[in-house]
Amino acid sequence: MNLFTRTHGDGPAVLWIHGYTMDSSVWKELWTLLPGWRHVGVDLPGHGRSGPLPPGTSLSAVGAELAALARAESARLVVAESIGSMIALQMAIGDPEAIRGLIIGSPTIAGAPAEPGTGDRYRALAALARFGASGEQLADLWMSSPPDIFRGTERHPALRARLRSVVARHAWKELSDGAMYGLSRHVHTAQDLGGIRAATLVVVGDEDMPTFRTSAELLRATVPRCRTLTVPAAGHLCLIERPETVASAVGDHLLLAEREGLRADSPVL
Template identity: 75%
Template sequence: MSLYVRSTGEGRSVLWIHGYTMDASVWEPLWGMLPGWRHVGVDLPGHGRSGPLRPGTSLPALAAELAELARAESATLVVAESIGSMIALQLAIDHAGDVRGLIVGSPTVAGAPAEPGTAERYRALAGLARMGAEGEQLADLWMSSPPDIFLGTEDHPELRARLRAIVAGHSWRELRDGAMHGLSRHVHTVGDLRGIRARTLVVVGERDMPTFRASAGLLRASVPRCRTVTVPGAGHLCMIERPAAVAPVIAEHLRLSALEAEEEAGRADSRAV
């Protein structure tokens, strides 16, 4: 699987995982508010400049690909949003020793109930994609409500226009060849979530959809070291809708996670002497 990576800044590396039909460029405004870190953004398979998602790829297999990337980039801190958060959770479950700090926005738990209207929207998109619909037509359908995935961006016209341009360039190949099915079959159990060892922060928009607010509650109750933050006035894509509001919270969580990792490494070195 060929993954395209873009990085900026200097310092300890942070891996950033974007949402569906987007690419790592959506993080750039937030990166600019978080100096002192090396931000490593990956375009997910089938997105941006990365190669396609292979049909049959499971969520654990994709998480393993990202774990390999994280190790190559020395990134033990992970930030993700929406469907990216589902992948990040799997990464923290299966590769617990590689993830020391985790931030998930618009939390998506694999196997959790979907927001009403989501399945119908995917079917409509897949049908149009197989009929050869153009990118802008698919983007406008995907970004319409309900479900209210992009509703919060209506308060931010420049952001919405930028996202529309990115979504319009999406290939939609994963809908044409059914590759998305492999990811959607996985289920995160409470036992899985309890196995996450990373210091975890869940960021949710005040106006996010009910299923995602419920997922935030599930993570708070299940993940051992987890706290949640609600972003006032934000919708589903809370971290890219309100970067100035979330940047201080993200910076503090990254700082504490990195400090904890350094202290643990120091204790391990002491024991080895």
């Protein structure tokens, strides 16, 4: 896979994974609030400036590809949101030694029930794309409610406008070639999640959709070293909706995981 990355700052490396139809530029505001780290944002396959997601690609394959990228960047800390969090969980399951710290926003567990209305929205998007709709038209449909993926951004008009411009650039190729099917058929079992070794922080908006709040509780109960943070007045995209609110907790967790890793890596005298 041909993956595009953008970086910001200097220090220990952190890999950032965005949500569906977005790209790594959505993290810039939060990055500026977290000095002292080398933030590495990756555009997911089929998103931004990365190459396409080949049809039939499994979640395991995407997770392995991003784990290899994390190793190449010396990034053993990962922050991810929405569908990006599903990939981050797979990275920690498939290559547990590669990841020492996880921050999971808007937690998405592979195989968990979808929020009602999500399937209908994908079908409507695919139909609109077949009729040659513009990127702006597709973005407006995707960002409308229900499901309430973008509802929390209505409080933040400037953020919503920036996200709309990013989503409008999305190619939507996965709607026509079925590339998302390989990811959606994967299932994360309780045994899978229980094998995650990374110190994990799950961040969820108090106004997020019920399925994602349920997933947050499942991760807290299943992942061995997991705690949760609920963000007030935040919807599904809590990390980018409320960067000033979450920055301190994100920075503290990154620092904790980095220090734990340094102690573990120290030679025994």
